[in-house]
Amino acid sequence: MNIGAHTFEEFKSLVAAFHGYPxxxxxxxxxxxxxxxxxxxxxxxxxxxxxxxxxxxDAIQLLTPCSAGNNWMKVINLGRYALVMYDKYTGEGxxxxxxxxxxxxxxxxxxxxxxxxxxxxxNAENLLKEIEAAGDRVCGIQTIRIHSRFLEHAHMGEVGxxxxxxxxxxxxxxxICRGCQxxxxxxxxx
Amino acid sequence: MNIGAHTFEEFKSLVAAFHGYPxxxxxxxxxxxxxxxxxxxxxxxxxxxxxxxxxxxDAIQLLTPCSAGNNWMKVINLGRYALVMYDKYTGEGxxxxxxxxxxxxxxxxxxxxxxxxxxxxxNAENLLKEIEAAGDRVCGIQTIRIHSRFLEHAHMGEVGxxxxxxxxxxxxxxxICRGCQxxxxxxxxx
Numbered sequence: 387m388n389i390g391a392h393t394f395e396e397f398k399s400l401v402a403a404f405h406g407y408p409x410x411x412x413x414x415x416x417x418x419x420x421x422x423x424x425x426x427x428x429x430x431x432x433x434x435x436x437x438x439x440x441x442x443x444d445a446i447q448l449l450t451p452c453s454a455g456n457n458w459m460k461v462i463n464l465g466r467y468a469l470v471m472y473d474k475y476t477g478e479g480x481x482x483x484x485x486x487x488x489x490x491x492x493x494x495x496x497x498x499x500x501x502x503x504x505x506x507x508x509n510a511e512n513l514l515k516e517i518e519a520a521g522d523r524v525c526g527i528q529t530i531r532i533h534s535r536f537l538e539h540a541h542m543g544e545v546g547x548x549x550x551x552x553x554x555x556x557x558x559x560x561x562i563c564r565g566c567q568x569x570x571x572x573x574x575x576x
Numbered sequence: 577m578n579i580g581a582h583t584f585e586e587f588k589s590l591v592a593a594f595h596g597y598p599x600x601x602x603x604x605x606x607x608x609x610x611x612x613x614x615x616x617x618x619x620x621x622x623x624x625x626x627x628x629x630x631x632x633x634d635a636i637q638l639l640t641p642c643s644a645g646n647n648w649m650k651v652i653n654l655g656r657y658a659l660v661m662y663d664k665y666t667g668e669g670x671x672x673x674x675x676x677x678x679x680x681x682x683x684x685x686x687x688x689x690x691x692x693x694x695x696x697x698x699n700a701e702n703l704l705k706e707i708e709a710a711g712d713r714v715c716g717i718q719t720i721r722i723h724s725r726f727l728e729h730a731h732m733g734e735v736g737x738x739x740x741x742x743x744x745x746x747x748x749x750x751x752i753c754r755g756c757q758x759x760x761x762x763x764x765x766x
Contacts, residue, residue: 404637404643405643405645405646406641406643406646406648409645409646411645412645415645435761435762437755437760439644439645439647440645440647440732441645441646442645443643443644443645444643444644444645444646445645447594447637447643447644447645451596453594453595453596453633453634453637454629454633454634454637454644454649454651455595455599455601455602455605455629455630455631455632455633455634455635455637456595456596456599456631456634457629457630458596459644461644462759462761463754464745464753464754464755464759464760465745465746465749465753465754465755466738466741466743466744466745466753466754466755467743467744468743468755470762472762477762481762481764483743484743484744485743486737486742486743486744487742499735499744500735500744501732501734501735528764528765528766529764529765529766530762530763530764530765531762531763531765532761532762533761533762533763535761536761542630542691544691545689545690545691547676548656551656552676552677553656553657553658553673553674553675553676554656554657554674554676554689554690555654555655555656556655559655563654563655563656564653564654564655564656565627565654565655565656565658569652569654570627570654571625571652571722571723571725571726572625572660572662572667572671572720572721572722572723573720573721573723574671574718574719574720575718575719575720575721576718576719
């Protein structure tokens with residue numbers, strides 16, 4: 387089954403180039419993105435929330451204008467393989483999720499998603515074949531309205547120079563920047 | 577100044593396609609990514625942390641194998657325009673940041689980064705010209721070691737079906753999934 391304007395093979399190549407390898411999650415995610423987009427009125431300006439940080443963000447970034455860096459895509463890790471796509475002005479949209487009941491017909495896909503077998507026993511070729519054959523038929527779709535705080539974009543406010551590190555930072559973060567407040571996950575060596 | 581293997585114009589086109597428009601932050605970010613990469617030993621497998629969620633993640637995703645979906649890129653919003661790139665096994669690497677002292681020679685770039693002028697008074701053309709002319713000369717570089725918890729990848733553990741929504745979720749998240757625990761930022765309408 388095609389993924390939007392791409393054949394499965396074309397999308398596999400795009401995924402390999404962007405994600406490092408043709409990960410099953412990004413391929414399945416491609417069908418999920420297209421299912422959601424098709425359900426929105428044509429031409430609507432949308433944003434997306436990924437409910438998983440694994441793979442799904444890359445399907446969204448490859449197939450929509452939404453990215454981590456333009457903040458039209460957000461990742462809120464709820465541990466579910468699902469995404470919501472919504473009109474950025476009204477907040478109305480859809481949620482596409484993997485419907486566990488629909489996985490019965492696709493044993494390799496189910497075993498992979500539900501982690502039923504150790505990786506060494508999984509058959510990668512059959513898994514990709516099932517993903518392509520199933521397409522969006524393993525997915526369910528719901529109507530949602532995003533909470534209103536997602537409709538406003540945060541403004542950064544004034545920028546100052548941190549008196550500790552000397553770098554620019556949003557003054558709203560406090561007297562010193564968040565890095566110097568202890569948020570940096572590294573030690574400076576030199 | 578070229579950005580890695582790309583001319584400035586080529587990279588501008590890549591940025592426009594991925595990010596929606598040739599955002600100054602992604603262009604400056606491109607020089608920062610290449611400065612960091614050049615400082616690491618050739619061939620080292622690296623991961624990246626972006627200290628800003630604005631623009632910089634897209635420069636990283638366009639120029640390295642690291643992405644939001646493969647988790648080789650992480651965004652830890654410290655409010656500083658900086659990134660760390662480190663050997664994924666040893667944690668040793670570099671941090672590239674915008675050095676406020678080096679901005680003096682680039683008034684449009686400084687005004688934009690420090691938000692010294694309202695958007696309407698900024699000159700977008702001059703800003704891009706200054707970014708291209710300055711390249712990585714507005715950046716500083718430091719040696720860092722990432723905290724060791726970043727060297728281990730979290731394992732998801734067993735997957736179960738959430739007794740509330742019926743979807744697959746990591747059992748380590750609790751008796752019900754995080755979405756059903758109240759984490760979902762939307763209301764289900766149908």
